[in-house]
Amino acid sequence: MRQPTFTRPLVLILIALGVAAAGGGCGASEDAPASTPALAASSLNRAEFAERAEAICSRGRREAIRFQPAGTDESKRDALTNDIEGTLLPSIDGAIGKLYALGAPAEEREQVEALLLAMREAVDTAEGLEPPTVEGIEDLFARSGKLARRAGLFSCAYGG
Amino acid sequence: MPKARLALAVLGAVLLGTPCAAAGAQGHPVFAASEPSYLEGERTGTDRWVVHGTEIACGRLTFSGELAADSDTLEVLPEHSECTAKALTGLIADFYQETCAYVLHDLRRAGPAARWEATVDIRCGGGYDATGWDLYENEDRYRAAHPLCETRILEGPDAGTAELRNLGGRRGGIEVRWDLHDLAYRVYTLEGFGASLLCGSPRNGVTKDAAYTGAATIFATGTGEKPTGLRVRG
Numbered sequence: 001m002r003q004p005t006f007t008r009p010l011v012l013i014l015i016a017l018g019v020a021a022a023g024g025g026c027g028a029s030e031d032a033p034a035s036t037p038a039l040a041a042s043s044l045n046r047a048e049f050a051e052r053a054e055a056i057c058s059r060g061r062r063e064a065i066r067f068q069p070a071g072t073d074e075s076k077r078d079a080l081t082n083d084i085e086g087t088l089l090p091s092i093d094g095a096i097g098k099l100y101a102l103g104a105p106a107e108e109r110e111q112v113e114a115l116l117l118a119m120r121e122a123v124d125t126a127e128g129l130e131p132p133t134v135e136g137i138e139d140l141f142a143r144s145g146k147l148a149r150r151a152g153l154f155s156c157a158y159g160g
Numbered sequence: 161m162p163k164a165r166l167a168l169a170v171l172g173a174v175l176l177g178t179p180c181a182a183a184g185a186q187g188h189p190v191f192a193a194s195e196p197s198y199l200e201g202e203r204t205g206t207d208r209w210v211v212h213g214t215e216i217a218c219g220r221l222t223f224s225g226e227l228a229a230d231s232d233t234l235e236v237l238p239e240h241s242e243c244t245a246k247a248l249t250g251l252i253a254d255f256y257q258e259t260c261a262y263v264l265h266d267l268r269r270a271g272p273a274a275r276w277e278a279t280v281d282i283r284c285g286g287g288y289d290a291t292g293w294d295l296y297e298n299e300d301r302y303r304a305a306h307p308l309c310e311t312r313i314l315e316g317p318d319a320g321t322a323e324l325r326n327l328g329g330r331r332g333g334i335e336v337r338w339d340l341h342d343l344a345y346r347v348y349t350l351e352g353f354g355a356s357l358l359c360g361s362p363r364n365g366v367t368k369d370a371a372y373t374g375a376a377t378i379f380a381t382g383t384g385e386k387p388t389g390l391r392v393r394g
Contacts, residue, residue, distance in 0.1 A: 138308065
């Protein structure tokens with residue numbers, strides 16, 4: 001049976017909204033949001049937040065630099081490039097995602113948000129390094145390192 | 161130069177030997193040798209440094225020192241080489257300088273069967289106050305003396321303990337099991353004091369989580385390179 005013509009725009013709008021809603025979830029994950037989200041307010045107090053954030057950053061650092069010796073058929077330089085691209089940067093990105101998910105106490109929110117933006121910016125720029133080097137990455141984290149130390153989150157200072 | 165140092169050791173023995181020997185005879189344990197001696201040692205088995213969660217493994221570790229016959233203390237200088245930081249694909253870890261010694265003192269019994277324990281201090285000389293290593297990203301950076309970061313273990317008392325066992329026999333010698341922990345260190349980057357993905361980000365300048373475990377044997381020789389029967393005598 002043919003639908004009345006006045007319902008067609010409504011159907012199209014509903015379809016478009018559905019596609020948009022589904023698309024919003026594409027590529028997003030708990031650890032690594034596709035776009036930079038606003039930092040949620042957290043019910044944690046300052047000390048609890050610092051402890052949890054430091055733990056996230058320590059674990060992220062350990063994962064990022066974990067020992068993966070070069071295979072027999074690859075040069076050390078290629079192995080390091082693969083390691084930086086395949087493990088180091090994704091691990092740091094994962095830690096940033098977890099920090100976003102943690103949120104921050106209201107009074108720390110602005111400071112932590114600036115830190116996370118600087119960290120994400122460093123990761124984004126590092127992904128374009130050619131060739132990627134640890135030294136180059138540490139340089140890119142200089143600003144976020146200063147912000148991390150200023151916030152008392154020493155484990156989150158990956159450079160500087 | 162070694163002769164001059166041995167002469168100093170002999171002089172030390174003359175000045176200090178009698179009271180120490182007397183103390184040993186009264187049951188106060190001492191490091192004993194038949195005459196002033198040179199000390200030489202090397203690692204046995206595996207050993208490892210762990211600093212800020214990163215392990216540093218070295219291909220070679222030797223010890224050297226001097227002993228003025230009987231003494232309350234034993235001082236040995238570790239020399240690490242062929243070191244790798246077990247991070248990423250393995251980074252070059254170059255020991256910065258070798259003037260910081262392990263000083264063993266406060267000897268005491270530790271359990272049964274000729275086992276002893278000593279407190280270990282890290283003591284530096286030659287104008288240095290720290291030992292440690294520089295981490296390099298690759299060979300090119302190493303040749304250019306361009307480290308990623310520098311870790312400096314600070315000298316200080318009560319760095320940990322050394323468990324000791326006399327090896328016995330005519331040659332003598334002591335087996336040492338090092339257990340150094342909560343060692344204080346600083347981290348430097350090329351920009352000066354700062355943070356580093358590899359070396360860590362020190363809180364208030366100094367971090368205290370470095371540790372060293374390992375085992376070594378130490379032997380003593382005197383004139384003519386004759387073994388002098390190094391042992392702990394209680």
